[in-house]
Amino acid sequence: MDLLDIAIVGGGPGGATLANIFASRGVKVALIERQKDFSKEFRGEALMPSGKEVLDQIGIDIDTENIKYRTVNKFNIFYKGTLIANPEPDFIENGEFRWVSQPQLLEKIIEKSSDYKNFSFYRGYKGQDLIYENNRVCGVKISGSNEEIDVKARVVIGFDGRSSMVRRKLNFSVKNYHQPSDVLWFKIPYPERAFPGSHAFFSLFPNSMLVCVAVYDEKMQVGWVIPSGSYGELKQQGKEKWIKFIKDKSPKEFSKHLQFCLDKNEISDPFVLKMTLDRVKKWNKQGALLLGDAAHTMNAVGGQGLNIALRDAVVCANYLLPLFKSKKLSNSDLDFAFDQIEKERLIEVKQVQQIQSRPPKFILINKFLIDLIFPIIRFIFKFKIMNRIVDKEWVKISKGFTKAKLEV
Ligand SMILES: Cc1cc2nc3c(=O)[nH]c(=O)nc-3n(C[C@H](O)[C@H](O)[C@H](O)COP(=O)(O)OP(=O)(O)OC[C@H]3O[C@@H](n4cnc5c(N)ncnc54)[C@H](O)[C@@H]3O)c2cc1C
Structure with missing residues (x-):
């Protein structure tokens, strides 16, 4: 098999989107996904405006494509069966919170990518191990359909989710947020x-x-x-x-x-x-890069994981595509770009994970304390200033904490 430019392990929203961007810009890319049927993998389906912006940029208009989704337009909070708050964040009021069928979305991204000859999709193939040359990752051993294949590539990206093979094989060191x-x-x-x-x-x-x-x-x-x-x-x-x-x-x-x-x-x-919430301490090792849940596993709080993975894909493309175009592909150029990707994405990822780490702990604190805290929270939220502070947080949660615009 020819040497590819990029092999991406994991065809979730992040991996599929990144493969689409590379393929549409002439890079030889292979996407490896262990499932034949996307519905076999359970994942978050909450699409925020921050994630929709990415899909728009790769030419997928969720409102017109034949993809099932439902918008949510009311949000309530109950405590022991009694309504205690009905926040009205703009993105919900404006019908911008969409619950999107991931199997259908992923099929659509693959369908669009398949228009490009330089795109290959290994559906139902599992990444089993990494291939090395001079102590640097240069490919992936995959198996499926009763065959084993060595997919060799200049760059290997692990977009393979919370049980990442790439993370495991390279023994990345991890910061874990305990989730009770x-x-x-x-x-x-x-x-x-x-x-x-x-x-x-x-x-x-x-x-x-x-x-x-x-x-x-x-x-x-x-x-x-x-x-x-x-x-x-x-x-x-x-x-x-x-x-x-x-x-x-x-x-x-x-x-x-x-x-x-x-x-x-x-x-x-x-x-x-x-519930898992963790992050590898450095996102690249021996020439392989981790992104999405493989680099920073998200829990369901705030409906962020899908959107963050899409935004990782955009930033990764912004740094790697110019290198492939200019053929500046020395190991040091690549490693420098990997570090830049991590640096740029870490700002948002850290803030989201901070937010995600709180609710599970809060819920499980002493029940008498909770009984005490809720009336206080209700009281505080009678003041407009508090609502304004919270509104600012909603804007970040829906539109993103940093910019992630496709520039290549
Ligand atoms: C229960 C749950 C609820 C969630 N709810 C939300 C939510 O409401 N909103 C939200 O935004 N986020 C939510 N999340 C988080 C969200 O699902 C993830 O953050 C997001 O899917 C990450 O995207 P990804 O592309 O990085 O990885 P994934 O979506 O996990 O995709 C990884 C892909 O890699 C494939 N793969 C894994 N190993 C291999 C291998 N060895 N070889 C080949 N392929 C492999 C998997 O089959 C999978 O398709 C939730 C997560 C969970 C677990």
């Missing part, structure tokens, strides 16, 4: 009577919380944040028991809806995911 929670995910039919329109809400109760979002297919995605390791016990108790626990603490109309879904057997099988 797991999330139990399931879907129910959208509770139209309880929340007419298209709502998202948080329902907080001592020691746990629900995150509920209107999603495409007339469904509601429910994430129940629970203390880590507690699912085993819940599972033993059975679905009826833990749904009853949620019901007893939820807003009344929603509670009725949950009972209705239970009776009709319309609650999807739940699955539990460990």
Whole structure:
């Protein structure tokens, strides 16, 4: 096989977008994705204006392409079943918070990339190991469809998510934010009577919380944040028991809806995911670069991970494309560019991870303290100044903390 310019391990939103940018600009790129069917991989689907901007730049207009999505236009916060706040961030009021089908979005990006002869897609091939030359990564050993292939490339990028093979093989050192929670995910039919329109809400109760979002297919995605390791016990108790626990603490109309879904057997099988939040201390090693969740694993808080991965792709392209165009591809040029990519992205990633590290810890603090804190929070938010401070944070969360514009 010819030497490629770039091999990207992982065809999630970040890897697929980066491959598309390179392919559309004449770089010889291979994208390696272990799943044949994108729906087999569970990932965040919250598309913020900051992520949409990236898709617009690669020619994917989510509003006109045949991709399922639903906008959310109301946001409420409940505590022990009582409404305590209904923030009105601009991006929600303006219908700019979209819940987008990732399998369909990824298929669309691949379809567009396939127009370029210099793009190859290894669908259903798993990156097994790295190939080295002079102690530097120069390719990936992949397997799939009963064959093994050595994909050799000048640059290898690990965009392979939270269980990254590239991170593991190169033994990157990691900063871990301890996350004391797991999330139990399931879907129910959208509770139209309880929340007419298209709502998202948080329902907080001592020691746990629900995150509920209107999603495409007339469904509601429910994430129940629970203390880590507690699912085993819940599972033993059975679905009826833990749904009853949620019901007893939820807003009344929603509670009725949950009972209705239970009776009709319309609650999807739940699955539990460990909340993970970490970051490698340096994003490149021996000529390989990590990006997206492989470099900085995001949890679901604030719906940021998908958007951050897309923005990593843009910044990476801004630095690497000029090198490939000018054929300035010495190891030191590449390593310098890798460092610049990390430096630029770290500003945003650090701020997002700071924000993401707080809620899980907060929820699990002593329940008496929570009972004390919430009335105080409600009181503070009666003052306009507090709302203005929070509004500024919403702008960053929706539009990004830094710029990530495709310049090549
Ligand atoms: C439960 C959960 C809920 C989330 N909710 C949200 C949310 O609401 N909003 C949001 O923005 N973010 C959310 N996130 C985070 C978001 O999903 C990720 O941050 C985002 O998908 C990262 O994109 P990525 O391209 O870096 O990696 P991923 O989307 O993880 O993609 C990595 C890809 O690499 C492939 N891969 C892995 N190993 C190999 C290998 N060895 N060989 C070949 N391919 C491989 C995988 O199959 C996968 O397709 C959530 C994450 C989780 C786990």
